Amino acid sequence: MTARFISLEGGEGVGKSTQARRLADALRARGLDVLLTREPGGSPGAEAIRRLLLEGDANRWSPSAEALLFAAARADHVAKTIDPAVAAGRWVICDRFLDSSRAYQGAAGGIGDAAILGLHQVGSGGRLPDRTLVLALGDADAAARADARDAGCPDRIGGREQGFHTRVAAAFRDFARQEPDRVRLVDASGDEAQVTDRLLAALADLLP
Ligand SMILES: Nc1ncnc2c1ncn2[C@@H]1O[C@H](COP(=O)(O)OP(=O)(O)O)[C@@H](O)[C@H]1O
Numbered sequence: 057m058t059a060r061f062i063s064l065e066g067g068e069g070v071g072k073s074t075q076a077r078r079l080a081d082a083l084r085a086r087g088l089d090v091l092l093t094r095e096p097g098g099s100p101g102a103e104a105i106r107r108l109l110l111e112g113d114a115n116r117w118s119p120s121a122e123a124l125l126f127a128a129a130r131a132d133h134v135a136k137t138i139d140p141a142v143a144a145g146r147w148v149i150c151d152r153f154l155d156s157s158r159a160y161q162g163a164a165g166g167i168g169d170a171a172i173l174g175l176h177q178v179g180s181g182g183r184l185p186d187r188t189l190v191l192a193l194g195d196a197d198a199a200a201r202a203d204a205r206d207a208g209c210p211d212r213i214g215g216r217e218q219g220f221h222t223r224v225a226a227a228f229r230d231f232a233r234q235e236p237d238r239v240r241l242v243d244a245s246g247d248e249a250q251v252t253d254r255l256l257a258a259l260a261d262l263l264p
């Protein structure tokens with residue numbers, strides 16, 4: 057049985073971290089060996105870069121420096137964590153991956169998709185997930201979930217203006233239209249169990 061690399065994507069508060077855990081549990085219940093990981097982070101070096109990216113002043117990094125730091129963190133995460141796990145036959149569930157850089161830095165941040173893909177080629181050999189599940193939720197519902205979790209104190213990037221987050225959400229929808237084999241939009245409304253069932257349905261062709 058081929059091990060698979062699955063990423064979960066979407067804007068702030070749509071339920072990615074909740075669903076990454078639930079999906080990992082559901083796959084383990086089917087007898088699969090699953091590694092749950094996240095970005096930015098997922099390896100010691102990338103976790104150190106995560107702190108540089110998410111803490112501090114809103115203008116701490118220029119848009120291009122920020123894109124380079126995400127790409128550097130991803131290069132370490134792919135080389136040290138993701139690729140070895142898949143090579144060992146483990147399924148990898150990753151909470152955010154390349155498409156977050158394409159949406160946040162590339163589309164909403166103005167760096168452009170070609171530049172983000174170029175950095176990913178240099179850093180991670182262009183490594184793509186076997187399937188990317190984008191959780192889609194209306195802006196108001198997502199903001200309410202994120203506010204309930206963050207109690208009004210979002211991180212450096214989560215705290216950007218609503219227009220930025222609207223562009224992020226539109227970019228994720230574009231990726232699903234452009235790459236329908238890899239990227240699937242999944243309705244994130246309703247209770248947690250309903251969403252997990254939708255995610256499993258969107259993976260059905262890959263599951264043993
Ligand atoms: N289906 C759901 N219905 C209601 N609340 C949810 C649901 N899924 C997650 N939440 C809650 O919404 C908040 C954001 O969820 P989280 O998984 O942290 O989102 P993300 O990782 O996408 O930012 C958390 O407080 C979580 O408990």
Ligand SMILES: Cc1cn([C@H]2C[C@H](O)[C@@H](COP(=O)(O)OP(=O)(O)O)O2)c(=O)[nH]c1=O
Binds near residue numbers: 067073094126157
């Ligand atoms: C992986 C990645 C994340 N990000 C942003 C999205 C989030 O605001 C932040 C990660 O924070 P995190 O707390 O992990 O995500 P969430 O808020 O969805 O629970 O970093 C990028 O801008 N580019 C990227 O490539």
